[in-house]
Amino acid sequence: MPWALTLLAVLPSARLAAQTIDTIVVVRHNVYDRKRDAPKVVAAVGNALHITTHAWVVRRALLVRAGDRYDSAKVVESERALRALTIFRAVRIDTVRVAGRLALRVETDDAWSTIPDFDYASVAGDVLWAVAFTEGNLLGTGTALTGRYEKTPDRHSVSVGYNSTGVLGRRTVLATQYKTISDGRSGTWSIGVPFYETVAPRSLTTDGTAAKERVLRFKDGLLLDSLQHRELRVGVSGGVALRASAAGYLRLWAGAAWRREDFAAATTVPFPRSRFGTLGAGLELKRVRFQVLENFNSFARQEDVDLSQTLHLGLWAAPRAWGYGPGRAGVGPEVSGQLSGAWNRGFAVLRGQAAGVLTGVGVDSGRVIGSVTVASQDLPRQSLILHVEGGALRGPKQGDEFDLWRDSKGPRLFGAHAFTGTRMAWVALEDRAVVKDEVWGLFGIGLAPFLDYGGAWYDNEPTRLGGDAGLALRLGPTRLTITDVGQFALGYRFGKGFSGRHWAFTAAGNIAY
Numbered sequence: 297m298p299w300a301l302t303l304l305a306v307l308p309s310a311r312l313a314a315q316t317i318d319t320i321v322v323v324r325h326n327v328y329d330r331k332r333d334a335p336k337v338v339a340a341v342g343n344a345l346h347i348t349t350h351a352w353v354v355r356r357a358l359l360v361r362a363g364d365r366y367d368s369a370k371v372v373e374s375e376r377a378l379r380a381l382t383i384f385r386a387v388r389i390d391t392v393r394v395a396g397r398l399a400l401r402v403e404t405d406d407a408w409s410t411i412p413d414f415d416y417a418s419v420a421g422d423v424l425w426a427v428a429f430t431e432g433n434l435l436g437t438g439t440a441l442t443g444r445y446e447k448t449p450d451r452h453s454v455s456v457g458y459n460s461t462g463v464l465g466r467r468t469v470l471a472t473q474y475k476t477i478s479d480g481r482s483g484t485w486s487i488g489v490p491f492y493e494t495v496a497p498r499s500l501t502t503d504g505t506a507a508k509e510r511v512l513r514f515k516d517g518l519l520l521d522s523l524q525h526r527e528l529r530v531g532v533s534g535g536v537a538l539r540a541s542a543a544g545y546l547r548l549w550a551g552a553a554w555r556r557e558d559f560a561a562a563t564t565v566p567f568p569r570s571r572f573g574t575l576g577a578g579l580e581l582k583r584v585r586f587q588v589l590e591n592f593n594s595f596a597r598q599e600d601v602d603l604s605q606t607l608h609l610g611l612w613a614a615p616r617a618w619g620y621g622p623g624r625a626g627v628g629p630e631v632s633g634q635l636s637g638a639w640n641r642g643f644a645v646l647r648g649q650a651a652g653v654l655t656g657v658g659v660d661s662g663r664v665i666g667s668v669t670v671a672s673q674d675l676p677r678q679s680l681i682l683h684v685e686g687g688a689l690r691g692p693k694q695g696d697e698f699d700l701w702r703d704s705k706g707p708r709l710f711g712a713h714a715f716t717g718t719r720m721a722w723v724a725l726e727d728r729a730v731v732k733d734e735v736w737g738l739f740g741i742g743l744a745p746f747l748d749y750g751g752a753w754y755d756n757e758p759t760r761l762g763g764d765a766g767l768a769l770r771l772g773p774t775r776l777t778i779t780d781v782g783q784f785a786l787g788y789r790f791g792k793g794f795s796g797r798h799w800a801f802t803a804a805g806n807i808a809y
Contacts, residue, residue, distance in 0.1 A: 315365070315366050315398045316363060316364070316365055316366070316398065317360060317361070317362055317363065317364050317365075317366055317398055317399070317400055318362065318394070318397035318398055318399055319362050319394065319397070319399045319400075320355065320358065320360070320361070320362055320399065320400045320402060321392070321394075321399055321400065321401050321402065322351040322354045322355060322402045322404075323401060323402065323403045323404070324348050324349060324351060324354065324404055324406070325348070325403070325404065325405045325406065326342075326343045326346060326348045326406055327339075327342050327343055327346050327385070327405070327406050327407065327408050327775050328340075328342050328343050328737060328775075329343065329405070330405060333734060333736075333737050334736055334737020334738065335736055335737070338736060338737055338738065339737065342408060342737075342775070345410065346406065346408060346409065346410070347433075347435050347436040348406055348436055349383060349384070349404065349406055349433060349436045349437075349438065350436045350437060353381075353436065353437060353438045354378065354402055354404055356438075356461070356462055356466055357374070357377045357378050357381060357461075358374045358377070358378075358402065359373055359374045359377060359492075359493045360374060360400065366391070366398065367542065369494075369542030369543075370493075370542065371389050371400070372586075373493055373494060373542075374389060374402075375387050375388070375389055376586060376600050377492070377493070378402075378404065379598060379600055380600070381438055381461075382407075382432065382777050382778075382779075383406065383407055383409060383432055383433040383438055383777050384404045384405060384406060384407060385405045385406065385407040385596075385597050385774070385775055386404070386405040386597065386598065387402075387403070387404050387405075387598070388402075388403045389401070389402050389403070390403070406433070407432075407433075407597075407775055407776055407777045408775050408776050408777065409430075409431060409432040409433035409434075409776075409777045410430075410431050411428075411429070411430045411431075411432070411776055411777070411778060412428075412429050413426075413427070413428040413429070413430060413778070414426070414427055414428075415427075415428070415446075415805070416803060417802070417803055417804040417805060418801075418802060418803050418804075419701070419708070419709065419710065419711055419712065419800075419802045419804055421711060422449045422701075422711045422712035423447075423449070424446070424447065424448045424449070424712075425446075425447050426444055426445060426446040426447065427444070427445045428442065428443065428444035428445070429442070429443050429444075430442045430443075430777070430778065432777035432778070433777060437460075438460070438461060438462075439458075439459070439460040440457070440458070440459040440460070441456075441457070441458055442455075442456065442457040442458075443455070443456050443457075444456075448712070449712045450512055450712075451477055451478045451479055451510075452477075452478045453475050453476065453477040453478065454475070454476050455473060455474065455475035455476075456473070456474055457471075457472065457473040457474075458470070458471070458472045458473075459471045459472075463487075464487075465489065467489045467490075467492045468487065468488065468489055469486070469487070469488065469489070469490060469501075470485075470486070470487045471484075471485065471486050471487075472484070472485040472486075473485075477509055477510075479509060479510040480507070480508050480509030480510055480524075480525075481507070481508055481509065482505070482506065482507035482508070482509055483505070483506050483507070484503070484504070484505050485503060485504050486501060486502070486503035486504075487501065487502060487503075488500050488501025488502055488503075488534075489501070491535065491537075491547070494540065494541075494542060494544070494545060494582075494584055495537070495540040495541060495542065495545070496537065496540070497536065497537050497540070498534065498535065498536045498537065499533075499534055499535050500532075500533075500534040501532070501533055501534065502530070502531065502532045502533075503530075503531050503532075503533075504528075504529055504530045504531065505527055505528070505529040505555075506527070506528050506529075507525060507526065507527045507528075508524070508525070508526050508527075509524070509525050510522050510523070510524055510525070510562070511523050511524070511525045511559065511694050511695035512695070513694060513695065513697065513716075514699065514713035514716045515716060515717070515754065515757075516716075516760070517711065517712075517713055517714045517716075517793070518713075523559045523560060523561060523562075523694055524559070524560060524561065524562040524564075524567075525557075525558075525559050525694065525695065526556075526557070526558050526567065527555060527556065527557040527558075528555065528556045528557075529553060529554070529555035529556075529557070530553065530554055530555070531551060531552065531553035531554075532551065532552055532553075533549065533550070533551035533552075534549070534550060534551075535547045535548055535549035535550065535580075536548055542584070543583065543584060544581070544582050544583040544584050544604075545580075545581075545582055546579065546580070546581050547579065547580045547581075548577070548578075548579060549577065549578055549579070549580060549610070550575075550576065550577040550578075551575075551576050551577075552573070552574065552575045552576070553573070553574050554571070554572070554573050555571075555572050555573075556569060556570065556571050556572075557570060557572065558570050559693075559694045570619060571619045572614070572618060572619040572620060573618035573619060574612050574613065574614050574618070574628075575612065575613050576610055576611060576612035576613065576628070577610065577611065578608065578609045578610030578611060578630070579608075579609050579610075580606070580607070580608045580609070581606065581607045581608075582604050582605070582606045582607075583604060583605040583606075584604050585602075585603045585604050585605065585636065585638070586600050586601065586602055586603060586604070587600075587601045587603055587638050587643055588600060588601075589601055589673060589679075590733075591673075591677070591679065591728070591730050591733055591740070591742075592671065592673070592679050592728075593779070593781065593806065593808045593809070594740075594772055594779035594781060595730070595733050595734065595739070595740025595742070595772045595773070595774050595779075595781065596733045596734045596740055596774040597774065597779065601643060602634075603636035603638050603643050603645055604634065604636070605634065605635055605636065606632075606633055606634045607631075607632075607633045608630070608631065608632045608633065609630070609631055610629070610630040610631075611627060611628070611629050611630070612627065612628035612629075612630070613627055613628075614626055614627070614628060614653065623655055623656075623657055623660065624653070624655060624660055625655060625656075626653050626654045626655035626656065626660060627653070627654055628651065628652060628653045628654070629651070629652065629654070630649075630650070630651035630652075631649070631650050631651070632647075632648065632649035632650070633647075633648055633649075634646065634647045634648075641672065641673040641674045642670075642671050642672035642673055642674060643669075643670075643671055644668070644669070644670045644671075645668070645669050646666075646667075646668050647666065647667050647668075647669075648664075648665070648666040648667075649663070649664070649665050649666075650662070650663065650664045650665075651663050652690070659690060659691075660691055661689075661690055661691035661692065661693075662688075662689070662690040662691070663687070663688075663689050663690075663692070664687060664688050665685070665686070665687035666685070666686060666687070667683065667684065667685035667686075668682075668683070668684045668685075669681070669682070669683045669684075669809050670682045670683075671809065677729060677730040677733075678727060678728065678729045678730070679727070679728040680726075680727050680728075681724070681725070681726045681727075681728065681809055682724070682725050683722070683723070683724045683725075683726075683809050684722070684723050685705070685720075685721070685722045685723075685750075686720060686721045686722070687719070687720045688718065688719050688720075688755075689718040689719075690718070690755075692718060697716055697717060697718055697752075697754075698715070698716060698717055698718065698719070698720040698752040699713060699715070699716045699752070700714070700715040700716075700720065700722070700750070700751070700752055701713055701714060701715070704805065704807060704808075705720075705722055705750075705807070706720075706722050706748065706750045706751065706752070707722075707748040707749065707750060707751075707762055707763055707764045707789070707793070708746070708748055708764065708768075708783075708785055708802055708804065708807065709748075709764040709766065709785060709787050709789050709800040709801075709802050710762060710764070710789065710793050710794055710800075711794065714762070714793040714794060715750070715751040715752035715753075715760065715762070715793055716752050717752040717753040717754040717755075717757070717760070718753075718754050718755050719752060719753050719754070719755060719759075720750070720751070720752040720753075721750050721751065721752075721761065722748070722749075722750030722751075723748070723749045723750055724746070724747070724748050724750075724807070724809075725746065725747045725748075726744050726745070726746040726747075726807075727744060727745050727746075728742055728744045728770065729742055729743050729744065730742050731743060733774070734774045737774070737775060738773065738774065738775065739771055739772060739773050739774055740770075740771070740772050740773075740774050740781075741769075741770070741771060742769075742770035742771075742772075742781075743767065743768070743769060743770065744767070744768040744770055744783070745766070745767050745768075746764075746765065746766060746767070746768055746785070746787070747763070747764075747765045748763055748764050748765075749761065749762075749763035749791070750762075750763070751791075751792065751793055760792050760793060761791050761792060761793075762789065762790065762791035762792050762793035762794060763789070763790050763791050764787045764788060764789045764790070764800070765787050765788055766785055766786050766787015766788060767785070767786060767787065768783040768784065768785035768786075769783065769784045769785075770782070770783050770806070771783075771784075772806070780805055780806060781805070781806035782803070782804070782805060782806065783802075783803075783804060783805070783806055783807075784801070784802075784803050785801070785802045785803075785804070786799075786800075786801050787799070787800065788800075
């Protein structure tokens with residue numbers, strides 16, 4: 297009875313909660329089946345070349361099944377789980393009545409997933425470009441395949457990747473990547489069952505890394521030195537929920553890792569072969585809270601902003617018997633957390649993390665980072681954003697120093713490796729205005745006046761800060777599985793960290809807050 301599916305039942309949550317879901321109806325739409333504001337030829341070709349996501353992919357991601365009691369929190373979390381697949385442009389779950397029985401109507405709009413991609417970024421004369429091919433929803437199965445060639449001011453690389461859920465079980469996630477670089481190669485993999493929902497009782501994953509590559513260190517925009525990095529690592533992690541409900545959880549987690557890792561000049565013979573082992577455990581507490589926004593970091597699609605209150609505590613053991621030498625063996629405490637406040641069209645979130653290694657002679661290494669982000673969409677078609685961030689490192693591993701260009705942070709009109717070091721600070725003020733959220737069913741257009749100020753420096757040198765102010769043209773896809781927004785920014789630079797003219801232009805990727 298197709299006519300019955302159109303009769304939406306508006307029922308109070310209390311009444312629904314006492315009822316059993318009789319059936320789940322999945323309604324799938326191709327990329328241009330609805331909201332036909334694209335040219336007819338674009339819609340026709342787009343739909344013809346795209347395979348609509350299979351219903352079993354949608355059902356696999358749902359956290360409710362036929363026969364379950366209706367739970368509004370699980371329904372909302374199921375919507376988030378579907379959006380997290382990044383293969384849908386829009387998702388909606390409603391209650392309906394079919395012959396007097398309660399049913400869930402799950403409606404999805406696919407995003408275009410077969411993407412030949414060309415990326416280009418030019419910042420203060422430093423050029424990065426890449427050619428890639430991504431299939432984010434292979435044959436409608438939710439499997440992602442990627443291939444990418446990238447050229448940066450430092451090196452060029454070719455990489456391939458694979459990501460899939462349900463390979464060895466409904467919730468099993470498998471991800472692999474291999475990259476060959478002009479000065480090395482690396483590979484990563486992971487497989488396991490994560491905490492796939494708030495009330496998930498347990499998780500278990502294993503992962504690994506193999507790498508032989510050159511690590512570059514920069515200071516004041518110039519190459520300081522380089523070492524060869526060789527690593528082989530295998531780890532396992534898991535956890536159990538000590539308490540879990542739709543509102544939040546308390547989890548006990550544990551992890552262990554074995555690795556062989558060394559840094560030395562490439563000409564060193566024989567090359568060192570150090571072995572290390574670590575073991576850790578801790579607690580994680582979370583009070584769940586999400587906000588759904590549009591036109592924030594992307595165009596014309598729903599974005600889930602995690603505003604949950606969180607606290608993560610852990611302690612790692614690194615004893616001498618497991619490969620750590622005198623002055624390096626010890627314990628590694630870690631803590632991170634998030635606090636937030638929200639209103640109807642905005643939010644404020646405070647994030648912080650600290651970790652280190654304490655030895656018998658003092659602090660061997662450490663990291664402290666904190667940030668505050670305030671965002672408001674109270675003005676129509678605008679996202680006003682203020683972001684403040686700072687951090688400090690002590691004894692970081694080679695290549696792990698702050699590099700604001702590499703990390704897509706800091707003043708956007710400055711060149712590659714302009715700000716590197718063991719200290720960093722960054723303030724950004726930006727007003728993202730939507731000119732047109734969708735043009736021809738293909739992309740959105742926006743303008744963003746901005747002000748950036750910040751930098752990075754080593755603890756043994758004076759503070760190194762610079763800033764810029766200007767206007768950015770923002771362009772981003774609206775119907776693709778990738779949501780990256782590009783920006784073309786023109787502005788005035790001031791402070792330290794650059795040479796040449798104060799006025800500069802950049803074509804680069806979006807800063808995601």
